[in-house]
Amino acid sequence: MSKADLKDYLTRNKKLFYIPIVILFLIPLLPIPTYVMHVLVLSLLFAYLCTSWAIVSGFAGQVSLGHTCFYGIGAYTTALLFRYYGLTPWIGGVIGIAFSAVFAFILGYACFRFRVRGPYFTFATLASTVIFEGIFISQSRITGGELGVEMPYTGSPLYFQFTEKVHYYIIILVLWLGVLFLSRHIQNSKFGYYLFAIREDEEAAEACGINTTKYKIFAFVLSAALTGFGGVFHSQYYLYITPKTVYGLDRSFQISSTALVGGSNDWFGPSLGSFLINPIVEWTRATYGGTIYTLPLLVYGLLMIFIGRFLPGGVSGMIQRGLISLKGEKGAPKGRSQ
Amino acid sequence: MNVNLLQGLVNGLLAGGIYMTIAVGINLIYGVMRIVNYAHGEVLMIGMYIAYWLFILAGVNPYLAIPIVTAILFVFGVLLQKSIIEPVLDLPLQRQILIFIGLIHVFQNSAMFLWSPDYRSIGVPIARESITISFIYIPIGKLLALIIALASALTLYYFLKKTKLGKFILATSQDPDAASALGIDIRRIRTLTFALSLALTGIAACTLSPIYFIFPYTGTGFNIFSFIIITLGGLGSYTGAIIGSIVVGMIESFVSLLSDASIATAVAFLVFILILLFRPSGIMGRRE
Numbered sequence: 001m002s003k004a005d006l007k008d009y010l011t012r013n014k015k016l017f018y019i020p021i022v023i024l025f026l027i028p029l030l031p032i033p034t035y036v037m038h039v040l041v042l043s044l045l046f047a048y049l050c051t052s053w054a055i056v057s058g059f060a061g062q063v064s065l066g067h068t069c070f071y072g073i074g075a076y077t078t079a080l081l082f083r084y085y086g087l088t089p090w091i092g093g094v095i096g097i098a099f100s101a102v103f104a105f106i107l108g109y110a111c112f113r114f115r116v117r118g119p120y121f122t123f124a125t126l127a128s129t130v131i132f133e134g135i136f137i138s139q140s141r142i143t144g145g146e147l148g149v150e151m152p153y154t155g156s157p158l159y160f161q162f163t164e165k166v167h168y169y170i171i172i173l174v175l176w177l178g179v180l181f182l183s184r185h186i187q188n189s190k191f192g193y194y195l196f197a198i199r200e201d202e203e204a205a206e207a208c209g210i211n212t213t214k215y216k217i218f219a220f221v222l223s224a225a226l227t228g229f230g231g232v233f234h235s236q237y238y239l240y241i242t243p244k245t246v247y248g249l250d251r252s253f254q255i256s257s258t259a260l261v262g263g264s265n266d267w268f269g270p271s272l273g274s275f276l277i278n279p280i281v282e283w284t285r286a287t288y289g290g291t292i293y294t295l296p297l298l299v300y301g302l303l304m305i306f307i308g309r310f311l312p313g314g315v316s317g318m319i320q321r322g323l324i325s326l327k328g329e330k331g332a333p334k335g336r337s338q
Numbered sequence: 339m340n341v342n343l344l345q346g347l348v349n350g351l352l353a354g355g356i357y358m359t360i361a362v363g364i365n366l367i368y369g370v371m372r373i374v375n376y377a378h379g380e381v382l383m384i385g386m387y388i389a390y391w392l393f394i395l396a397g398v399n400p401y402l403a404i405p406i407v408t409a410i411l412f413v414f415g416v417l418l419q420k421s422i423i424e425p426v427l428d429l430p431l432q433r434q435i436l437i438f439i440g441l442i443h444v445f446q447n448s449a450m451f452l453w454s455p456d457y458r459s460i461g462v463p464i465a466r467e468s469i470t471i472s473f474i475y476i477p478i479g480k481l482l483a484l485i486i487a488l489a490s491a492l493t494l495y496y497f498l499k500k501t502k503l504g505k506f507i508l509a510t511s512q513d514p515d516a517a518s519a520l521g522i523d524i525r526r527i528r529t530l531t532f533a534l535s536l537a538l539t540g541i542a543a544c545t546l547s548p549i550y551f552i553f554p555y556t557g558t559g560f561n562i563f564s565f566i567i568i569t570l571g572g573l574g575s576y577t578g579a580i581i582g583s584i585v586v587g588m589i590e591s592f593v594s595l596l597s598d599a600s601i602a603t604a605v606a607f608l609v610f611i612l613i614l615l616f617r618p619s620g621i622m623g624r625r626e
Contacts, residue, residue, distance in 0.1 A: 063431050110611075116618045118431060119374050123569040124614055127607040130562060134604025249562065253439055260436040291454060294447040301443025308437035309425060 024173055028166040035286070037165040041237065043278040044172040045230060050259035050270030051179045052226035056219045057256065058264025059192060061199030065252050066125030069132050070100040070224040072247040074231030076136060079149045079241055082159070089160035093232035100228025101221050108220035112213045117202070126249070133247035148242030151235070160236040168237050175233070176271070179226055183267035195219055261307055263314025272316050341473045346595045347588070348474055354587025355484030359542035360560055361567040361579040362491055363535040369511035369574035370531040371427055376438035378564060379557025380445035381536055385411055385543025386552045387453060393460045393547075400460055401482065404544045411540035415533030423532060424525070449554035457551040465548035479549035486545045490538060491580065498576070507531055511574065570610045572623025581621055586610070 027040070049071070057063045077096030081087040107128055111121050136143045143149065155163050162168060186192045194215045197205040206212050235241050245251075262273020277300070284296040311318050364378050375381075388407050392398040398406070426437050465479030498504035509517040510527045518524050550556060567586050571578025586606045593602040613621065 058432065061431070063435060065435075107611075110615050114615045114618050116614050119573060120569055120614060120618060120620070122431075122435075123565050124611050126562065127566055127610050131604040131607045131611075134601050134607075138598050138600040138604070249558075253442075257436060257439040257443075260432055260439075264432060291451055294450040298444055298447040298451065301440045301447060304440025304443065305422065305437050306440075308429070308433045308440060309422075312433065 021177065025170075028169060034165055037169060039279055039282045041165060041169050041172055042282065043274050044169070044176050045233065045237075046255070046258055046278050047271035047274035048172065048176045048179055049227060049230045049255050050262065050264075050274050051176070051183050051267070052223050052230065053255050054259050054264040054267075054270045055183060055186060055195075055226075056216075056223040058259065058266075058270070059186065059195040059199065060216055060219045061195075062216055062220065063122045063256070064125040064220070064223075065122050065249070065256060066127070066129035067224070067227050067255055068247050068249065068252045069125070069129040070104060070227040071231035071234065071251065072129075072132055072136070072243070073100045073103060074228030075235040075241050075246045076143065076149070076231075078232045079151055079235045080143070082151055083149055088158060089232065089236050090158075093160065093229065093236075096232050097225050097228040100231070101225040104221045104224030105217065108217040108224075112216045112220075126252070129247055129249060129252060133243045136243040136247065143243070146242060146244070148240060148245070151239045153239055160232075161239070168233075172233060175229065180267060180271065182226075187267050191215065191218075257304055261304060261314055263316030263318075265313050266316055266320070269314050269316030272319075273314065276315065342595060345474050346592045348476060349595070350588035350591035351584070352477070352480040352484050352587070353590055354584040355487045356480065356542075356546065357560075357563050357567050357583040357587060358580060359487040359490060359538055359545075360564045361571070361583050362494065362576065363538040363542075364564050365568045365571070365574055365576065365579040366494075366507075366531055366535045366538070368568065369576070370507060371423075371528055372574075373423075373427060373434055374438075374565065374568075374573070375423075375532075375535070376435065376561070376565075377441040377445060377557075378535075378539065379559070379561030380442050381411065381414075381539050381557070382543050382546070382560055383449060383552075383554065383557035384414075384445065385540045386547040386550070386556060387449065388540075389544050389547040390458055390460055390552050393462075400462060400544045400547045401486075404486075404541055407544050408537045408540040411543075412533045412537040415536030416529055418536070419529045419532040424528065427528075445557075446554045453554070455554055457553045459551055460548045462548040477549070479545075483542075483545040483549065486541060490541050494534075494538065495576065503530070566607055566610050569620055570613060572617075572620030575620065575622040578620055578622035585621075 032040075049067070053064070053067050074093070074096040077099050078089045078092040081092035081095065082089055107124070110116075111124055116124055137146050140146075154161050157167075186195075194205070194210050194212075197208065197210060198212050198216060202212055231246060234246060238245075258273040258277050259270035260273070261277060262271065263269025281296070281300070285293055288296075307314055313320065360378060360382060364375055367373065367375050385407050388410055389400045389403050392403045392406060393400055422437070422441065426434055429437075462479075465482065468475055468477040469481075470476070496504075498508055506517070506522050506527050507530070509520070510522060510524055510531075514524055517527075563586065567582035568579055569582075570585060571580070571582030589606040589609055590602040593599075593605045617623065
């Protein structure tokens with residue numbers, strides 16, 4: 001098949017792209033070991049988080065290294081409401097997301113309104129995570145301190161708890177598809193173009209009449225609320241949270257690096273990063289463990305340096321460049337210069 | 339004067355001194371190259387391991403090992419700058435962050451692989467003792483770290499202000515294009531700055547190795563503190579790094595003294611965010 005034929009075939013059969021989605025929904029029908037299921041859930045959760053992160057840090061270029069802050073707020077609100085008031089996480093989760101969004105609005109408004117930019121913004125978000133971790137560790141009478149909160153297991157779907165991992169898988173799959181759809185929609189909307197303009201040159205965007213502060217705040221709040229829901233899911237999936245696991249900076253750095261490896265400038269890149277990295281990391285951890293386990297991570301670090309240095313737009317950027325050369329001059333992508 | 343208050347001041351000053359050498363180093367790099375070296379704490383970790391192995395294998399006192407560790411890290415800085423940092427400079431923030439997270443991974447996992455995740459410590463008797471002056475308790479290890487940090491910061495200041503090479507560095511940080519037009523080899527100045535900054539970290543590594551545990555993740559905590567301190571003081575500002583270190587050290591020390599040590603960092607960082615709202619480029623920062 002020649003290049004032209006292939007291009008023709010792909011444009012005529014757009015429905016082909018739904019096949020992977022159908023396969024993902026059919027996976028639970030197969031007899032899959034629990035551990036593999038766990039890895040799938042984890043990869044989807046990270047894909048979800050990275051896609052949410054990329055809305056503000058990739059599209060709008062406002063790099064946040066403190067997204068676990070919102071993750072933790074979501075997780076802790078749900079867990080504490082359930083623990084002390086027996087409130088079902090379905091409602092507690094909504095409150096948790098609301099809290100995440102409100103805090104993101106406060107932080108975002110304060111930072112963007114007063115023109116805290118670039119690395120200053122990055123470190124403000126980093127500090128906010130550390131602040132929350134400190135508060136939740138020190139208020140141990142309410143939050144359980146470093147030991148964290150354990151939630152009673154009921155196994156009832158009414159309380160966002162399930163007996164099988166498959167159910168969690170379906171939930172996170174739906175969530176991920178939702179955020180993927182949203183991200184794709186944003187990328188091709190006016191809002192998305194505003195964000196790209198802000199990323200490329202904020203002053204120029206402002207000069208064009210774009211209310212940069214407003215759109216940056218909106219992107220930040222949206223991204224934070226989505227991340228908050230990730231935290232809600234985490235609390236119900238593990239039923240045990242500690243300040244370190246939900247607020248820890250490790251997770252923040254992991255979200256950023258995974259998204260950037262996949263490519264944070266378009267809707268599919270972050271998920272690509274998660275699906276490429278998480279299964280391999282988990283598999284090597286399970287197989288080798290101990291000191292040998294550090295070797296794959298070392299290679300991963302070198303890979304990050306390589307991708308950062310030579311592949312603008314990460315793996316996804318590379319694939320797109322491949323597709324463009326396949327399609328010829330016509331299908332030049334939008335807003336993906338870096 | 340209240341003894342508690344004095345003790346708080348002393349603790350704050352000592353903590354600030356420890357953050358100072360690291361923060362001054364990162365800011366030196368930022369001033370000249372406009373990038374934050376996110377992996378600075380990991381360089382500190384490597385320096386501490388070098389001091390540790392010199393002590394274990396050759397019996398060199400870490401305070402006497404300063405010239406050796408400094409020299410090794412200086413050379414390491416030249417190599418790192420030439421191979422990885424120089425090409426990074428013109429990339430957008432996201433790609434820089436990815437590369438630095440990669441560097442952090444490489445450093446930490448190399449240390450894990452080579453030296454295992456064990457916590458190690460150097461038993462230098464003098465660093466474990468303390469002196470008490472009218473009920474104020476001063477640990478000698480931290481006092482030495484403060485004195486050496488101040489001395490190295492002053493030396494650096496003198497070097498930047500009085501020597502020709504130092505003036506080249508300052509000129510490059512003020513306006514790279516103009517400096518280049520005046521015939522300064524900017525690439526060489528960048529390499530020198532990076533290596534110098536890592537050498538400074540080498541000094542900190544030697545003074546900190548007797549008082550902190552040495553393990554592959556030692557650098558992480560120092561990293562976060564240094565980022566907050568340099569942003570608070572103003573990225574790239576020499577005095578800003580020193581003011582920031584003292585401010586964060588003091589807040590931490592007084593909060594621990596008056597209420598609860600576990601919330602001290604949170605309060606210091608909260609103050610940081612609040613200051614940022616009034617001074618978006620830090621206390622001594624310049625508008626860009």
